[in-house]
Amino acid sequence: xxxxxxxxxxTLSVVKADVTxxxxxxxxxxxxxxxxxxxGFGNAIALRGGPSIRKELEKLGPLNVTExxxxxxxxxxxxxxxxxxxxxxxxxxxxxxxKTTIINALKIAxxxxxxxxxxxxxxxxxxxxxLEISAKITIETIADFLSSGPGIKEVVVCGNDNRxxxxxxxxxxxxxxxxx
Amino acid sequence: MNNGRSxxxxxxxxxxxxxxxxxxxxxxxxxxxxxxxxDSCHYVLANPGDxxxxxxxxxDKIRKLFKHHYDWTGKVFPKWVKAGSVYTDEELEELKDxxxxxxxxxxxxxxxxPMGVDLATFNRMAxxxxxxxxxxxxxxxxxxxxxxxxxxxMGVLKEDYIETIEWQEEELQEEMGDPDAxxxxxxxxxxxxxxxxxxxxxxxxxxxxxxxxxxxxxKEDYTMPSEGWDMTNFGLFNGDDDLGGxxxxxxxxxxxxxxxxxxxxxxxxxxxxxTRCEGPNxxxxxxxxxAESSVITMLRYIKEGKIxxxxxxxxxxYTFHDSCNNARSCGLTEEPRELxxxxxxxxxxxxxxxxxxxxxxxxxxxxxxxxxxxxxxKSAKIKADQLTATGTHTVVTSCHNCVDGLxxxxxxxxxxxxxxxxxxxxxxxxxx
Numbered sequence: 210x211x212x213x214x215x216x217x218x219x220t221l222s223v224v225k226a227d228v229t230x231x232x233x234x235x236x237x238x239x240x241x242x243x244x245x246x247x248x249g250f251g252n253a254i255a256l257r258g259g260p261s262i263r264k265e266l267e268k269l270g271p272l273n274v275t276e277x278x279x280x281x282x283x284x285x286x287x288x289x290x291x292x293x294x295x296x297x298x299x300x301x302x303x304x305x306x307x308k309t310t311i312i313n314a315l316k317i318a319x320x321x322x323x324x325x326x327x328x329x330x331x332x333x334x335x336x337x338x339x340l341e342i343s344a345k346i347t348i349e350t351i352a353d354f355l356s357s358g359p360g361i362k363e364v365v366v367c368g369n370d371n372r373x374x375x376x377x378x379x380x381x382x383x384x385x386x387x388x389x
Numbered sequence: 390m391n392n393g394r395s396x397x398x399x400x401x402x403x404x405x406x407x408x409x410x411x412x413x414x415x416x417x418x419x420x421x422x423x424x425x426x427x428d429s430c431h432y433v434l435a436n437p438g439d440x441x442x443x444x445x446x447x448x449d450k451i452r453k454l455f456k457h458h459y460d461w462t463g464k465v466f467p468k469w470v471k472a473g474s475v476y477t478d479e480e481l482e483e484l485k486d487x488x489x490x491x492x493x494x495x496x497x498x499x500x501x502x503p504m505g506v507d508l509a510t511f512n513r514m515a516x517x518x519x520x521x522x523x524x525x526x527x528x529x530x531x532x533x534x535x536x537x538x539x540x541x542x543m544g545v546l547k548e549d550y551i552e553t554i555e556w557q558e559e560e561l562q563e564e565m566g567d568p569d570a571x572x573x574x575x576x577x578x579x580x581x582x583x584x585x586x587x588x589x590x591x592x593x594x595x596x597x598x599x600x601x602x603x604x605x606x607x608k609e610d611y612t613m614p615s616e617g618w619d620m621t622n623f624g625l626f627n628g629d630d631d632l633g634g635x636x637x638x639x640x641x642x643x644x645x646x647x648x649x650x651x652x653x654x655x656x657x658x659x660x661x662x663x664t665r666c667e668g669p670n671x672x673x674x675x676x677x678x679x680a681e682s683s684v685i686t687m688l689r690y691i692k693e694g695k696i697x698x699x700x701x702x703x704x705x706x707y708t709f710h711d712s713c714n715n716a717r718s719c720g721l722t723e724e725p726r727e728l729x730x731x732x733x734x735x736x737x738x739x740x741x742x743x744x745x746x747x748x749x750x751x752x753x754x755x756x757x758x759x760x761x762x763x764x765x766x767k768s769a770k771i772k773a774d775q776l777t778a779t780g781t782h783t784v785v786t787s788c789h790n791c792v793d794g795l796x797x798x799x800x801x802x803x804x805x806x807x808x809x810x811x812x813x814x815x816x817x818x819x820x821x
Binding site: 250251297298300337340369370371372 | 396535617639
């Protein structure tokens with residue numbers, strides 16, 4: 210299976226990893242509109258990052274769907290966190306909103322000079338975007354953005370388990386075949 | 390809006406069509422409203438004047454949607470079959486309070502239904518339909534997200550899990566007086582891969598140590614996995630088959646990766662049912678290894694002479710509470726009794742028992758739904774009376790969820806009893 214593609218001067222790869230425990234300039238957290246960290250990856254951020262992240266978030270938000278903000282990552286392995294308020298639970302126009310959210314996350318990363326960014330499969334799992342659709346939109350949207358020649362040199366999409374990794378690999382394979 | 394229906398209500402109706410199995414349709418059409426289920430439900434028994442707790446009444450809240458949208462009788466005789474729909478988000482919220490707040494999916498009504506109606510199965514489906522559109526109790530949301538994203542129900546980070554195992558390994562070495570005693574992690578080709586409940590890491594690490602002592606005494610070739618170790622599965626409770634499949638697959642994938650010969654599931658009713666029975670269906674896959682409850686493993690060790698036990702080390706009288714998932718859904722009723730009788734001085738039955746036992750009232754994820762706690766504890770009167778009637782000082786159960794449910798009601802009804810699990814009693818009875 211394909212795990213990495215080159216797009217102009219950037220790479221797009223998929224790995225099996227915990228996105229909140231990855232060495233990277235910034236990772237994307239699929240956030241709530243009120244920017245409360247909550248459970249799941251939010252809990253991991255709170256535990257691994259320490260209280261400074263919550264303090265930064267108190268001054269930000271709430272966010273409309275597709276909006277993003279960036280904070281530092283406290284004591285985590287990453288330098289920054291991009292809190293992205295993506296669509297949730299089958300809301301209307303989910304696919305388009307998901308795409309816009311990913312673009313906004315990449316734009317803020319680029320604007321803030323992040324050289325590398327990690328994503329989860331956006332909206333998959335708890336928020337109910339079907340995994341294959343999430344993988345397709347996540348991979349294709351990132352690839353489109355990287356083809357425009359941004360400053361970001363590395364994007365990694367982290368699958369939490371084999372199931373997610375396989376879906377991401379399949380989406381990357383399709384992308385590669387289309388480009389060939 | 391669609392036919393005057395909210396976006397979410399329409400999504401719920403559409404999703405129902407994708408989730409109807411032959412088993413569910415059978416249950417949705419078979420009810421003759423005979424009322425046999427009524428007295429089987431602990432909610433009804435604790436609320437005799439309130440018909441809204443009756444299983445058939447609760448089932449009709451879901452059944453009317455099926456009749457209206459997916460059954461021909463609802464199109465031809467809608468009034469006769471009480472077909473109906475949902476139109477607003479407020480109606481979905483009301484349905485939430487019924488399917489999450491008035492039923493623990495214990496299946497006692499199911500085993501008492503002469504028509505074979507399995508309310509718990511389509512109540513679970515209804516939970517899943519609501520979760521699909523984001524309507525669920527806050528605690529359900531919290532726990533489901535933990536398991537999707539961290540990989541276990543209690544948000545235990547990988548580094549904390551590993552640290553806890555290493556801590557218990559040090560305890561094992563001290564208690565056994567053997568500096569070489571190990572709790573292996575990610576050992577390849579082991580005979581047993583031992584999976585646990587995250588509650589053991591977070592609240593009851595002694596159960597990890599006690600299991601390790603038993604494996605040590607039996608000279609078992611086993612390992613614990615570094616990931617995919619949570620055999621619990623909140624997908625059973627919130628009706629999310631995708632979560633159920635993902636969680637079960639993480640466990641199965643790890644056993645495959647380690648080339649383990651057998652998966653042993655520590656004492657947990659819903660974990661045993663999910664991992665051994667339901668997981669392959671949710672995950673749409675087969676598993677190439679054997680999966681068994683640790684109760685059966687411990688019993689076999691005694692029968693095969695791999696460990697020796699002295700029941701006088703556990704003096705006094707003990708009773709046994711059957712976990713609903715173990716007893717009613719998996720038939721695991723005799724092995725725990727046989728094991729308990731071998732490791733305690735006196736075992737006294739609780740009545741009714743086995744498949745007719747009453748729920749601890751913490752089942753179906755109820756312990757995570759604090760908004761329904763008063764109703765849950767009121768319904769726990771039935772269990773409290775059962776416990777008291779045994780006249781014992783300790784109730785034993787093979788389920789972590791039941792431990793919490795029973796402790797909660799014992800505290801609420803001020804009963805002088807303790808709760809424990811078989812792993813503790815077996816470890817305590819070991820003759821080294």
